[in-house]
Amino acid sequence: MSKQTKLQPGERAFNLLLLLFSLGIFYEAYRISGPGFESINSPGAFPIGLGIILMLSMIVIITGQLRKPKPDTQGALDEARQFLSAHFPLPIVVFSAMAIGYLLLLESLGFIISTLLFLFASMVYLRHGRLVSSAVIAGVSIAIIYILFTLLFQVYLP
């Protein structure tokens, strides 16, 4: 992906975010050793080193970007729009929403019902219909998972 000569839409923003993240890591690492840097053999020594590596490598990446041509976008808003349309087309957004909903329902509905719902709903959505076969596939998969995990491996499912 980095072979592209042009920057991707959103790349600058993302790398800046990562730089901020690295700063956060460095700060957290600094906090581990308490105020000040006590000794070369302290809980915070290695984390601080990691924080520095994270920041340095990100600075190298960002300076490398400066030499590259900017993406063909008009302004930040357009760049955000291009980024979203390239990487978050509708199926991904809907599927992610379903996945999150599935996790949220997992504990209250129980594993079997929520998984059945999730498999059925997402398959019907992704396959544009075909209710019956989706229901059958979902049912069979649940049965296999249930037998494998609960009965054979004694794993408690939520």
Added chain:
Amino acid sequence: MTDSLAYFLMSWTDLSLLLLTAAGTFAGIYIGAIPGLSVTMAVSILISFTFAWDVNDALALMVGVFCGGVYGGSRTAILLNIPGAPSAVATSFDGYPLAQRGEAGQAIGLSTVMSVIGGLIGVLVLASTAPVLSEFALQFAPRDYFLIAVLGLLLVGSLAAESLSRGIFAAALGAVIGLVGMDPVTAEGRFTLGSMQLLGGIHYVVVMIGLFGVAEAFFQLHQLSVKPVRQNVEKIIPSLNLVLKFLPLSIRTSLIGVIVGALPGTGGDIASLFAYDHAKRSVKHPSRPFGKGAYEGLVAPESANNAAVGGAFVPMLTLGMPGDAVTAVMIGALVIHGLNPGPMLMVTTPHIFWFVVGALVLANLFLLIFGLMGIKLFAKVVELPKAILIPLILVLCVVGSYSLNNSMTEVYWMLGFGIAGYFLKIFGFEMGPIILGVILGPLMDNTYRQAMASVGDSTPALLIELVTNPLSIILTLAIVLLLVSNLPLKRMIRGSENG
């Protein structure tokens, strides 16, 4: 001698032992293939399960599960790009591209044969040199483990194909993830943000399932309308020529595997990454470029991780010290069965040694049979329409991460890593170095602190030890050589130009 032979053959001639080894191997393959179900977990369940059994029966079953499980991890790595276990991470680098080219069947076939070769070499080393090898392993001081971890981190250079600076960032990120939790020395929280749940750390299998499984599933949603590659299921058993061609590589990487496996503190996960790196450096003309479906990239880690099984038994059977997490649990099993695993085990109960060796060989033969069985069916998994496969992958990831600790916390983390992984992938960060960091970060931190504490926190004293102890000199030299041969400076500049 005749006694040893009798014990060696015990699991071959006794029908119930034979069947137990077979059943263990078969079950192991499928346990190993499912991310989140680990061999360690399976073996500890088996302890309660086999509590009342004869110790040989229990061992036969456990040895089978161990061998099958280590191999099984490669299945899902090849078919779905989700390594079933950390030791199969390197297998996915070239195995999954092979499946994408319609060669899933051949890839599984080759990985099976190479796993068995690796496994047998591991047993051979175990049977012939166990006492010597375990004395050798004892010579590794904390500073040497630290050097091994450094050596391991240099693999970033070969795992990060595109841009070195991104690779370094990813590895450091992985190390931070690996360090989350309680500091091993002072028990204070690191990167826990005050959360009690995070005190226990983030399970690295969760990171693996999220980064590989979920992120990959999101990526494949882009190709919903693309017709899945038709799998060529002819000639799934590799020809003798092909096997012979890769035999030298397989032997070399098996030796890497058995030695890394024999060191208490490093196991198949690190061994397979070292092996992959070795293949990449030593094979000048791979069948295809590495990372694009090179057979060599499959042969190396698969030989190494199965050879590491034999290695892990070396300290266990000679010293009663675990070579990895699975042998640690097996030692517990021996204790519960009334044996005293320790340096006296080979003196007081020599039959255990030969029995395990025999069962390992037998399990490897079953591995060949069961591994080659049903490949055609498995290869068809890749042909399933994405719209069916992707929801199933997600459910599998959920079950896998839930079963690690029977808690939803891991599941949320898994999804979090999946989404983060999706973003990182978009912008050219690779997953391999992150996993490398997760595995090696804590090892490096621990061993650094041990090495420092051993010399009374004096840096000069540590540096002197690094260049005066024979073992440390060799490892230090290896690091320097790797650094020089990699010319990272040159790559760094090039990487920053186009990365």
Added chain:
Amino acid sequence: MLKQVFATLAISAGTLTALSPALADYPERNIEGIIQWGAGGATDNVARSLTPHVEEALGTSIVLTNRSGGTGVIGMNTVLTKPANGYTVLYGAENPQLYPIMGLADFTYADMTPVNVIGQGLVVIAAPTDKDWEDFGDLLEDAQANPGSLRMGGTGAGGLPNTVLAMINAVDELDVRNVTFGGDGPGITAMLGGHIDFMPLSLAAAQEHIASGRLKGLAVLTKEPIEQLPDVPPITQALPEIESYLPWGPFWAVAVRKETPDDIVTTLADAYEQGVANEQFQQFLTKNGGQSLNLRGEEAKQFLSHWQSVTAWALERAGSAKVSPEEVGIPKP
């Protein structure tokens, strides 16, 4: 295998009826046993060898899960967040008694009802055989002649070696380099390779190595010599002042949430008492360097609070406590 399948079917059936009050016929479904430490460790071994005998007495299955991490905080926290209906029990070690003073968590066994204190482990201070020391006195002398140069194997704050070191430092002076390992196993491995000079260990972990002649015992942490290692002198021989802390050792206990109804606790305590008393389990304990205690009810509570006050104040005296025992309300012994 079939038995397992049926047992699991029973769990699932049980889960369906989980909403009905858990009174009358306890136990009417499987019990989940949460082990505070990882698979293969001492606590895990004790739990897995004891449980089959308890299952027999209780007439139901106990499904064991390891929830390790954070010196056992994670496992204990899990049990504390499950309903107090006796269907989740904790298999723990001694560590929870030190959580408040290590600043790890604000709960201890006092926040649970002990079902059984199973037994106590013996402790031995071991060194590689090629060391010149004959006994612990020699080591102490050597360490005082060369302060801060001997390498002791430790397992981190709150771990057994650190506590033993603190007890010694509470009555004498032992200035050493503390090298932290992930547990007894890695520590012994390093000691066999000569990378550390000595390590206080549980007898269970050390005895095979002492028997093989690769390690030697310098002292056992008792007032009298012990049956398993008759040639190793008690620590009081070299360090009489330590006697007030003895006998001391790590222990294993089973506990449930404090709010659990009394009749359920009684049922469990009966079953565990029978299980611990089982001859096969007793053999296991002795062989692995443990002393059986089999305490329940008030006796168990007394044992727990005594252990806590002795250990916490020893740590405080040696300056290794992060939070003073006084602050968290641990009385002086």
